[in-house]
Amino acid sequence: MASDAVGAELLVRLGEAGAVIKAMRRELPPGCPRSGVTLLAALDRRGDLRVGELAEILDVDQSVISRHVTELVVRGWVERMPNPRDGRSSYLRLTPQGRQVMRESTDRLGARLAAMLDDWTDEEIATLGRLLARLRTSFDAGRAPGDHAPRAPRAPAPPAPPVPSLP
Amino acid sequence: MASDAVGAELLVRLGEAGAVIKAMRRELPPGCPRSGVTLLAALDRRGDLRVGELAEILDVDQSVISRHVTELVVRGWVERMPNPRDGRSSYLRLTPQGRQVMRESTDRLGARLAAMLDDWTDEEIATLGRLLARLRTSFDAGRAPGDHAPRAPRAPAPPAPPVPSLP
DNA sequence: TATTGTTATACTCTATAACTATA
DNA sequence: TATAGTTATAGAGTATAACAATA
Numbered sequence: 001m002a003s004d005a006v007g008a009e010l011l012v013r014l015g016e017a018g019a020v021i022k023a024m025r026r027e028l029p030p031g032c033p034r035s036g037v038t039l040l041a042a043l044d045r046r047g048d049l050r051v052g053e054l055a056e057i058l059d060v061d062q063s064v065i066s067r068h069v070t071e072l073v074v075r076g077w078v079e080r081m082p083n084p085r086d087g088r089s090s091y092l093r094l095t096p097q098g099r100q101v102m103r104e105s106t107d108r109l110g111a112r113l114a115a116m117l118d119d120w121t122d123e124e125i126a127t128l129g130r131l132l133a134r135l136r137t138s139f140d141a142g143r144a145p146g147d148h149a150p151r152a153p154r155a156p157a158p159p160a161p162p163v164p165s166l167p
Numbered sequence: 168m169a170s171d172a173v174g175a176e177l178l179v180r181l182g183e184a185g186a187v188i189k190a191m192r193r194e195l196p197p198g199c200p201r202s203g204v205t206l207l208a209a210l211d212r213r214g215d216l217r218v219g220e221l222a223e224i225l226d227v228d229q230s231v232i233s234r235h236v237t238e239l240v241v242r243g244w245v246e247r248m249p250n251p252r253d254g255r256s257s258y259l260r261l262t263p264q265g266r267q268v269m270r271e272s273t274d275r276l277g278a279r280l281a282a283m284l285d286d287w288t289d290e291e292i293a294t295l296g297r298l299l300a301r302l303r304t305s306f307d308a309g310r311a312p313g314d315h316a317p318r319a320p321r322a323p324a325p326p327a328p329p330v331p332s333l334p
Numbered sequence: 335t336a337t338t339g340t341t342a343t344a345c346t347c348t349a350t351a352a353c354t355a356t357a
Numbered sequence: 358t359a360t361a362g363t364t365a366t367a368g369a370g371t372a373t374a375a376c377a378a379t380a
């Protein structure tokens with residue numbers, strides 16, 4: 001059982017690590033949609049997925065996925081496989097080109113990261129990876145089904161908070 | 168010495184954890200600038216800082232910090248202390264109100280996070296925190312001084328990459 | 335009637351470039 | 358002339374709400 005103080009401490013650490021993630025994303029080659037690569041990676045790891053499933057996994061609104069997917073389809077990196085059981089949705093599949101783009105980006109960033117972790121042991125890195133994966137698992141378990149990202153008004157929207165209003 | 172493959176694996180984990188960070192930021196009370204709280208937390212942890220120093224720590228451009236600071240000053244959460252040694256800059260200091268806002272936000276999110284980590288031991292959490300802190304340290308060490316965030320054209324801008332152009 | 339996905343619109347965060355004021 | 362900071366502008370990324378098609 002974690003104390004709130006320990007939680008707050010970890011919060012700060014996560015924030016600091018956030019800068020690393022941001023910097024990694026900046027390393028992506030120009031012309032390569034940063035957010036799109038995340039999506040490609042998800043399809044690569046989890047197989048064909050629907051828009052709604054991707055939205056849940058990546059924790060963003062469906063509308064966001066929808067627009068990114070459209071662009072990825074135009075680029076030929078993703079294709080839509082009609083869903084025979086439900087005409088409203090289709091499954092998204094990585095194309096060979098899409099897989100290659102994803103692979104190149106991942107390799108590039110992975111090497112950059114590995115260079116950064118010069119003085120880490122492989123075990124230390126593995127430990128960090130494991131704990132991060134578990135963090136995600138705990139996060140997923142912690143939210144009620146349907147609570148996920150946006151969509152579905154989380155609550156009756158609390159009354160305007162007592163924050164100093166700007167002039 | 169980390170292999171590239173290990174780096175790529177960690178990259179994926181960091182991406183997954185990124186969703187947790189995003190979700191945490193969404194928990195902030197409405198009317199409370201998400202990015203601003205990060206800035207308040209930095210001032211709280213490191214003491215008075217100049218705009219440029221904050222930009223380096225948070226790994227964003229000075230112009231971004233500049234605008235956020237202006238808003239935080241208007242809200243009364245940060246005040247500018249003139250720098251007697253250099254009339255061009257001033258030191259930014261958390262006001263008592265600013266510290267309170269930051270504290271409330273941090274406590275709130277920390278509790279949310281602690282609840283999420285229900286079945287973790289304090290030691291596991293501490294380990295994750297330690298490794299994340301070290302990640303940030305390695306990251307800082309890995310970039311040449313001045314390489315940091317934007318500002319200062321990183322390089323002659325590589326020639327347009329061979330990415331399929333959109334119609 | 336409920337659900338899946340799309341589109342229109344607006345807001346947040348960010349970077350780039352041009353500017354100012356000190357140094 | 359170089360540096361610290363500001364402002365104007367543009368571009369990602371995202372959420373909200375209204376909508377279409379299917380269930």
